[in-house]
Amino acid sequence: MAEAHSDDVTRRDFLYVATTAATAVGAGFAAWPFIHQMNPAANVLALATTEVDLTPIEKGQSIKVLWQGKVIFVRRRTEEEIAAARNVQLAELKDPKSENIAKPNASAADENRVVKPEWLILIGICTHLGCIPLANEGEYKGWFCPCHGSVYDTSGRIRKGPAPENLHVPPYAFKSDSTVLIG
Numbered sequence: 480m481a482e483a484h485s486d487d488v489t490r491r492d493f494l495y496v497a498t499t500a501a502t503a504v505g506a507g508f509a510a511w512p513f514i515h516q517m518n519p520a521a522n523v524l525a526l527a528t529t530e531v532d533l534t535p536i537e538k539g540q541s542i543k544v545l546w547q548g549k550v551i552f553v554r555r556r557t558e559e560e561i562a563a564a565r566n567v568q569l570a571e572l573k574d575p576k577s578e579n580i581a582k583p584n585a586s587a588a589d590e591n592r593v594v595k596p597e598w599l600i601l602i603g604i605c606t607h608l609g610c611i612p613l614a615n616e617g618e619y620k621g622w623f624c625p626c627h628g629s630v631y632d633t634s635g636r637i638r639k640g641p642a643p644e645n646l647h648v649p650p651y652a653f654k655s656d657s658t659v660l661i662g
């Protein structure tokens with residue numbers, strides 16, 4: 480029974496919202512099935528990007544998707560969460576760098592960690608020892624990592640605990656108002 484319950488929780492926690500693995504060569508695979516089957520590099524390439532349908536995500540909700548085997552948080556922030564993330568001085572931050580893969584030299588100001596303020600997209604791996612933090616938990620209601628007590632804010636920045644860096648921001652782009660492509 481305990482095992483079944485655990486499975487249920489895991490399934491519920493991992494709300495996959497219409498994600499698809501995509502690839503830069505796209506329709507080319509249909510034309511070259513044998514090449515695709517025989518080329519291991521193509522299998523890796525096929526997981527290079529993950530497309531996420533944003534329409535089912537409600538305000539205040541954070542979901543998890545997978546990109547290149549990593550957990551990605553996609554959070555639709557409320558106005559209060561955005562304001563909380565922006566009403567912070569850089570001097571208050573433990574890690575004042577953005578940790579945005581696309582903006583390696585930017586500061587950790589919230590503006591440098593998002594493309595659209597409403598959507599916060601992060602690699603969901605605690606920068607301490609790699610646990611997956613819990614959304615909407617902790618003192619700052621961002622994420623809380625139960626492994627050793629790291630606390631992240633509503634921009635995914637480390638505020639307390641042993642983690643040395645902010646949650647990292649993966650490369651991504653909006654294909655439309657309702658679709659984002661991660662990777």
Ligand code: FES
Pocket residue numbers: 605606607608609610624625626627628629640641642
């Ligand atoms: Fe998150 Fe240690 S792995 S606090």
